[in-house]
Amino acid sequence: EPEVTQTPSHQVTQMGQEVILRCVPISNHLYFYWYRQILGQKVEFLVSFYNNEISEKSEIFDDQFSVERPDGSNFTLKIRSTKLEDSAMYFCASSEWAGGPYEQYFGPGTRLTVT
C-alpha cells in the first residue's frame, strides 16, 4: 500500500540553525500538507501546497518557514532560524484531491529537537 515517507525520523539542531525536513508524498497525490504536534498538544495545521504554490497557511507559518517541491517526488519544509519552541513532531500529509471530502494520509513524522 502506498504511504507517505519522511526523513529524518529525528533531527536535533541548535537554536538559530536552519533545518530542512523532507517528505515523499504518495505518488498520485496532488495536495501536500505540513502539520506539527508539540508534545502534549493537538496536531496543528501549518501549510497546504498545490501546483507549486501555498494554497493555505496558518498563523504559525510565519516568515521563518518555507515549503518547496524541488522535484517530482520530494516536498520539503524549511525552518530558517530554529527556536526552542519549534521543537515538535512534524507530520507531512498528502491527498489525492482537495476542495471536497478527501482524506489526508500522514507520514510517520520527524521529531525535531531544538537545543
Next chain:
Amino acid sequence: DQQVKQNSPSLSVQEGRISILNCDYTNSMFDYFLWYKKYPAEGPTFLISISSIKDKNEDGRFTVFLNKSAKHLSLHIVPSQPGDSAVYFCAASAAQGGSEKLVFGKGTKLTVNP
C-alpha cells in the same frame, strides 16, 4: 482555539465490547469529519470519514455517527480488539468552503483490555 473537542482523554473497555469515542465541534462551517488512529512514534492513520450530508458511515468494525444539530460525532468500534489500543483523533474540515486544513481534537487514548 477549541473548535474540535474530545472531552474524554482516555477510555478503557474490555475486548469484545463496544468502544464509543465522542467528539464535539463548534464551527458550523465544518462539513467533513475524519477519525484517525495514532500509535506512539507513528503518524496518524486514517480510519473513517463522514460528510455532513450523511448521518452514518460504516466500514467493517468502525461506524461513525454524525449529529449535525448537536454538532456531535462519535466513533463506534464493535467488537473492540486489543490491537485497537491507540490514541484516536477526531478531525474536521470546511472542505466545501475551500479550506483544506484539518482541525484536530486533543485525542482520546483507548485501551482495550484482553
